[in-house]
Structures are given as structure tokens and as C-alpha cells.
Amino acid sequence: MQCIVCKMGNVQPQKATAVFEINETTIIFKNVPALVCENCGEKYFDEETSEKLIEKAHKIAQSDVELDIRDYNKTAA
Ligand SMILES: [Zn+2]
Numbered sequence: 862m863q864c865i866v867c868k869m870g871n872v873q874p875q876k877a878t879a880v881f882e883i884n885e886t887t888i889i890f891k892n893v894p895a896l897v898c899e900n901c902g903e904k905y906f907d908e909e910t911s912e913k914l915i916e917k918a919h920k921i922a923q924s925d926v927e928l929d930i931r932d933y934n935k936t937a938a
Pocket of ligand 1: 867868903
């Protein structure tokens with residue numbers, strides 16, 4: 862697959878970092894399976910992963926912390 866953003870690079874399966882900011886909470890997920898552009902670094906998450914990330918991020922945001930960093934694979938849904 863070719864990158865949609867730069868239209869130059871090819872995307873490769875990699876582990877990426879996803880960052881969410883919800884209200885006052887910043888949530889960082891590490892080791893998220895993604896396709897990453899070799900050229901510009903744009904990340905593409907599939908639909909299932911995106912949904913899980915959003916769901917998890919919103920749950921974490923309810924806990925009222927300012928910053929939460931976790932491993933995607935060790936985070937319960
Ligand atoms: Zn790109």
C-alpha cells in the first residue's frame with residue numbers, strides 16, 4: 862500500500878505509538894500494531910485497532926489522570 866499523505870512512501874507493518882488527548886488527559890499507547898510510511902512516518906491503524914484505542918483511551922480519561930502511558934498489548938479492553 863502506498864502512503865495517502867505523501868504519496869511517495871510504502872507503508873510497512875510496524876509497532877507504533879498512538880497519542881490521544883481527551884479533555885485534560887494525555888494517553889499514550891506503545892507497541893500498537895500499525896502500518897507506518899517509510900517516507901513520512903504517517904501511521905495507519907486498522908478499524909478494529911482504532912476502535913479499541915478510542916475505547917481504551919476514553920476509559921482511561923475517566924480516571925482523571927493527566928498522563929497515562931501504557932503498552933497496547935497489556936491494556937485490558
Ligand atoms: Zn508517507
